[in-house]
Amino acid sequence: MALLGLVGGMDYISTADYYMRICAEYRKRVGRPWRSPKVLIYSLDFSEVYRLQELGDWGGLAELIADAAATLERAGASVLAICSNTAHKVVGAVRSRLGVPLVSIVEAVGERVMADGVKRVGLLGTRFTMGESFYRYSLLELGLEEVLLPLPEDAAWVSNLIYEDLVRGVVRDEAVSRFKSVLDEMASRGAEGFVLGCGELPMLVRNRSEFVGYRLYNSLAIHVSAIVDKVQELEKA
Incomplete structure (x- = not known):
């Protein structure tokens, strides 16, 4: 069996969601009771990750995540994934340190959106995911025509909501x-679908009738599917 390595802890709620979804998806595909993938998790201290993001020290963040990924590789991981959208700003630097494949969330999301024939999407996430160019440019390079962002005041609100409420598991009706x-508002500017570019954002829409009919791309769920694809590919090789 392939050994999957996850760099998590950004934050622990989404990392736990990753683990449960990966195991459930793998078991569903294999079709055998009790069968689970082999998984190693390196859970980072989110306070250190957040500090580096706030400082704009992306080199430091790349080193932190690359060290964790390299530790997983030395422990025997044959495929890796970073359980965070924002941290994919440094995915290139991390990949350069590795000798095994790393499944990118941005690439997985872009491929899913393109497969649906959607050309214009709204992107929501932390202020780093929305404000830095790495996510938007990656989606555009994959063939999308436009990646829209929320209005500045809305973008600030979404990011604050993630860090102040969602990472603590708090969801308020308002x-x-x-x-x-x-x-x-983003749909009024032409967004055909919406990338939920943060592992905690799906908490807002889960089991909510208000969002029926909205084309929502749950980046975490899409990433999980791509991760299991890669695990199964390695197991068949």
């Missing part, structure tokens, strides 16, 4: 209502 308004 936040759900405003989030819907943010999506509606």
Whole structure:
């Protein structure tokens, strides 16, 4: 069996979601009870990750994540993934340190959107994911025509909501209502779908009838599918 290595802890709630979804998806595909993938998790201290992001020390963040990924590789991992959208700003630097494949969330999301024939999407996430160019440019390079961002005040609100509430597992009804308004505003500018570019954002829309009919791309779920694809590919090799 392939050994999957996950760099997590950004934050622990989404990392736990990754682990549960990967195991469930793998078991569903294999079709055998009790069968689970072999997984190693290196959970980072999120306070250190957040500090480096706030300082704009992307080199330091790349080193931190690359060290974790290299540790997983030395432990025997044959495929790796970073359990964070924002951290994919440094995915190139991390990959350069590795001798095994690393499954990118941005590439997986872009491929799914393109497969649906969607050309214009709205991107939501932390202020780093929305404000830095790495995510938008990667999606455009994959063939999308336009990646829209929320209005500045909405972008600030979404990012603050992630760090102040969602990473603590807090979902308020008023936040759900405003989030819907943010999506509606982006749709008025031509967004055909919306990339939930943060592992915690799906908490706002899960089991909510308000979002029926919205084309939502859950980046975490899409990433999980791509990760399991790679694990199974290695197991068949």
